[in-house]
Amino acid sequence: MSCSDNDILDSGVSSTIEVDSVFLSKDSIFFSDEEYQDWLSTRHNTDTSSYLRIENGRALFNSNCNNCHPNNFRKPATGPALGNVTMYRDMTWLIEYTKSSTKMIKSGDILATCLFYNWQGSVMNNFEHLTDKEIENIYLYIEDESKNQKIKKDEVKYIKNCNLDSLSSRW
Numbered sequence: 001m002s003c004s005d006n007d008i009l010d011s012g013v014s015s016t017i018e019v020d021s022v023f024l025s026k027d028s029i030f031f032s033d034e035e036y037q038d039w040l041s042t043r044h045n046t047d048t049s050s051y052l053r054i055e056n057g058r059a060l061f062n063s064n065c066n067n068c069h070p071n072n073f074r075k076p077a078t079g080p081a082l083g084n085v086t087m088y089r090d091m092t093w094l095i096e097y098t099k100s101s102t103k104m105i106k107s108g109d110i111l112a113t114c115l116f117y118n119w120q121g122s123v124m125n126n127f128e129h130l131t132d133k134e135i136e137n138i139y140l141y142i143e144d145e146s147k148n149q150k151i152k153k154d155e156v157k158y159i160k161n162c163n164l165d166s167l168s169s170r171w
């Protein structure tokens with residue numbers, strides 16, 4: 001049979017469904033009505049589908065990060081712009097930094113210390129209540145949104161190297 005929005009199939013009868021390929025991606029998943037209701041009522045931070053991970057990241061970004069890092073991702077505000085950040089920073093570093101930039105600074109991480117000196121006056125919150133997976137979802141969302149907004153590589157400038165000795169003489 002062919003199928004349109006909200007068609008309900010009799011679960012006792014085996015059926016073949018044709019779905020127009022424009023609605024399909026490699027991450028498509030099919031649910032029975034019961035599974036769908038279950039899906040709606042759970043948090044999706046452990047899902048492996050990239051669509052769901054990005055949507056989870058979007059929600060987490062909007063509630064935790066957006067007030068200091070606006071989601072146009074091009075312009076700095078209280079914190080730096082984050083467009084294409086995953087091209088410049090390693091995911092493991094990003095997760096640890098997001099959980100606690102203060103711990104990283106204390107442990108002597110040069111980049112975290114440089115960022116802190118560059119943004120004198122404001123300090124990023126720690127997000128130790130977020131799981132690694134949730135933080136990764138936030139960066140998957142930023143990566144996806146940077147593509148959607150066509151932010152060019154190098155459009156947002158990131159600190160690459162910095163010399164702590166020159167910093168300590170400045171501050």
Ligand code: HEC
Nearest residue numbers: 064065068078079080098115116119122123124125127158
């Ligand atoms: C209270 C404001 C504030 C909030 C909320 C905030 N940040 Fe930040 N963020 C900053 C500031 C300020 C810096 C610059 C470093 C510093 O001074 O701590 C920064 C730096 C960063 C950097 C480093 C950028 C680089 O060049 O490597 C990343 C990544 C980042 N934030 C991600 C996030 C994410 C993800 C969230 C939400 C989970 C978030 N921030 C929430 C203020 C904030």
